[in-house]
Amino acid sequence: MSTQSDHSPTDPSAAAAETFPPLVDEAIILTGPTAAGKSAVAMELAERIGGEILSLDSIAVYRGMDIGTAKPSPEERQRLPHHLLDLVEPNEEFSVACYLREAHRIVAELKQAGTPAIFVGGTPMFLKGVLRGFDPGPPADWEFRRSVEEDVRRYGVDALRERLIQVDPLAAHRIGPQDTRRMIRALEVKRHTGQPISHQQTQFDRHQKPADCNVYCLAWPRPQLHQRINQRVHKMFAAGLLDEVRKLVTTYGGLSRTASQAVGYREVLQWLKESGDKEVLIEEVSAHTRQLARRQETWFRSFHEVSSIDVADPLETSEVVDKIVQAMGTAQKTITALQ
Secondary structure, eight states: OOOOOSSOTTOHHHHTTOOBOOOTTTOEEEEOSTTSOHHHHHHHHHHHHTOEEEEOOSSTTBTTOOTTTTOOOHHHHHHSOEESOSOBOTTSOOOHHHHHHHHHHHHHHHHHHTOOEEEEOOOHHHHHHHHHOBOOOSOOOHHHHHHHHHHHHHHOHHHHHHHHHHHOHHHHHHSOTTOHHHHHHHHHHHHHHSSOHHHHTTTTOOOOOGGGSOEEEEEOOHHHHHHHHHHHHHHHHHTTHHHHHHHHHHHHSSOOHHHHTSTTHHHHHHHHHHOOOHHHHHHHHHHHHHHHHHHHHHHHHHOTTOEEEEOOSSOOHHHHHHHHHHHHHHSSSOHHHHO
16 A cells, blocks of 8 residues: 555645555456446446445546536435545545545455445546555656746747656657647656656556456447537536536635536636637537546556446447446456455
8 A cells, every 4th residue: 555644545646655556456447438427327337236435537536626627516425435526625626646545445344344446537647546556756846847837938848848858758748739748747857867767657657467457448439429428418418517616706806727627617717718609619528428438448558457338329338337346347446455
């Protein structure tokens, strides 16, 4: 398990000093793109095997960000324990390390109680940390970051990329050309450790065969998934997403960088400043959510641990759970071993 500390499990300074081994041998993991129906399947699976659910969503950790994250309702939470939700205020930053610190604590408690832990969600970096472990590297150097951000404003993102190519060409190849946050972090790690971040990230870059673990991904035909995404976005707006974002802005003044960039929230925040056409906004959120789903699917294909579970409309959760339980029965890592 991770190093013990007297700090709060969500304390960034504490989490940044810890290294987190994989949790893939300690849990069942259900993932898939947004709007895939993961929550409904997980609820039935948890009830069938006596497990509890751990959210694998980087935005659901924020209090008050409920509609845009499709959080389980109060009735669903009463019906079955859910963990790793509502951990921090939406104007606070929350890192992968903070998430894993809390995840390790909860998994240990559930294991001691003989209760299977079921991770459910689609945030790729959180999923990678659960599957393969995580070394957060040195703590943030905010003065250095501000200096580099000023250079980006003056000289552009292409100059930042060229700078990264000089010190860590492998990281420059892996990081998207517009992902300034990750490029700056790569420069920061090289500055403070003398080692490229691409070298350090290989510490836990190992994977198991699908038959050796319980990691399942709901795989949809693309047209059906897009239809489900469009329907979900319309339901979110009907449920009051605009009012939810207005309340967040009024209460907190602004959201953290991570929270404000979440698909759905980012577009609404901009729309509130401009007061444009609501139907155009809804279509924009739908389009960006479809793009997010494609990026998620690309990530999932890179995780060799994952076993795909083909699904289609109408989604019959009982049948999907049957498939997962059957797969778990043939996997070397059985349900009993997780208790």
